[in-house]
Amino acid sequence: MRLFALFLGTALAFVPQDTPVGVASHSYQPTAAVHGTSSNLRRPSPLSEQGDVCVAITGGAGQIAYALVPLLMHGRVFGEGRKVSLRLLDIEACVGALEGFAMEIQDCNSDLVKEVVATSDPEVAFMGADVAVLLGGFPRLPGMERRDLIAKNVPIMAEHGRALAKCAKDGVRVLVVANPACTNCLIAATSAPSIPRSHFSSLARLDQDRLSAMLAEKLCSEETLEQTSAGARTQEPERQHAVRTRQDRNILQLGPSVRGVYVWGNHSPTMWPDVSGAEAKIDGRWVPLQTALQRHGGLPNGTRLLSPAREDGTALDLDSAWRDWISETLVPAVRERGTKVIEARGKSSALSAANAIANHLKDWLHSSTSGTHAGVSMGVFSDGNPYGVPDDVVFSFPVECGEGRHRILHGFRPDMAMLDESAKELVEERREALETLRESERQALS
Structure with a gap:
């Protein structure tokens, strides 16, 4: 040594x-x-x-x-x-x-x-x-x-x-x-x-951050980009928009800050990115996703977003076009983002991973998320969870945390088929891992 x-x-x-x-x-x-x-x-x-x-x-x-x-x-x-x-x-x-x-x-x-x-x-x-x-x-x-x-x-x-x-x-x-x-x-x-x-x-924050960033980018309408390129002063001081024109697709646009999004399940292609409770910060105020979409041209005025996904009524469902975009574009993009980074730079995510680790530790160990709207995504033991996930696996849930403690948030109505798929995968991984562990322990004793 x-x-x-x-x-x-x-x-x-x-x-x-x-x-x-x-x-x-x-x-x-x-x-x-x-x-x-x-x-x-x-x-x-x-x-x-x-x-x-x-x-x-x-x-x-x-x-x-x-x-x-x-x-x-x-x-x-x-x-x-x-x-x-x-x-x-x-x-x-x-x-x-x-x-x-x-x-x-x-x-x-x-x-x-x-x-x-x-x-x-x-x-x-x-x-x-x-x-x-x-x-x-x-x-x-x-x-x-x-x-x-x-x-x-x-x-x-x-x-x-x-x-x-x-x-x-x-x-x-x-x-x-x-x-x-x-x-x-x-x-x-x-x-x-x-x-x-x-x-x-376990770390789930990077997937949550990716989800937030992609949803924020989607909220940038052509109208918003034109205002930004013209030097409009309506931007939030803490987060500026980068302009992407039709002629230059190499400039990534950053939309408004987004919260209330989570990632459930395994850190794998079975993860479920959840935007049902999303809010965006528009002109200094947190507003529901429906309002943000109308503000940025994503939905026409008067479009009704159906079926709250949380029992307290704060979450929302989306019209069919947005549901299709979420399921066919957003969810696969979040799941595949790590692979895309590797393809682009020849290495896995480092800067964004480090940033997610720092945010995870800060929220978990010090600043309490209790009483806020958002909470955070965190891989924790599933024991006693209210969503039917089998005990004794580490599973990403929305949690509130602080001072080294965490609590799984209640009141969501997630897509149970998605959660079941991820849970089954984790149960199988647990079986394989524990078998390997027992075998290595037997070899060490022999």
Whole structure:
């Protein structure tokens, strides 16, 4: 094992491969904390307090980590007054890249970064962690079936779960991003029985963000684009429109802010993007989708949008043309967006994924969404949900959250056929993953 540790504002220490853990000099006191025994670190997490935050990131040499760390080191997630200690974990072959990344973080000279540790040892990475972001996993290679991907990732997630249970703080919160995210989250939690399952979640926010952006783009009518290109001053100051003309299709247009959209189910082609409760911010006010469509020319005045989809009457259904656009264009576009990004740039989403992770963590750990209209999409354990999804799978629901807790929102009337399809897929993934886990445990004992 190699360990590279930077204690920013104090000293630079390199611990060679053969150096025993915990032998750093007293001038590097943070090393003693990183490598202390788990017994003296098993205390509640200080996430709701004003202390430093220890964040472990697996897949630390990857492009998502490279985009995520700047958001952490500039206070985007934990606030502008809280220092972070970063633990970057990757496989042995990537530790050199981790060391270079740690140097770059030091060179940023951020007041909010207390220390950086680059390591290939999960127990070192998770020691004393308040938050763990699991980015690292076996990638899906060309021709690989989803079940093959699950089989490759089960041992990785099981190892990480065991290390979290042994080394992280009692109040650690774990966000799983590596795909298949929902089932990876299940295996990590199963392998860490001492950590409450409510402390685990998987990323669904990126799909929600994609859905919001695509719906916002659709709300931009030709009339709106003409007004924008003419310099109209009716735009919201926090979100400007980019103009796309018929002659130049390479400029993406950004519509008004959208909320009240969710993604249900698995992070897979069975996910269900839900716009039944959508609202758009028009001229500084949140208005129902029907009003927004009429404002932007998407529906003629007087068009009636039928059948509220929530019992409180705040959601709405759409006329047949819009239902067709949603089912035939919007839903497939959200499901396929990741593939389109890969086709366009030769790599998977990184900047947007990092942004979604930061928003997920901020909403989950700090800013409460309770009492707001929107809530957020989050992959959580399905136990006791009101929508008939089988227990013991990780499934994306609309939730309200804050201060490290979450609650599945009630009152929706989702498309049950869509939910059933995704639930069946997750139940099958669970069966395959648990079989793989049991087999690997038997081999370890033999």
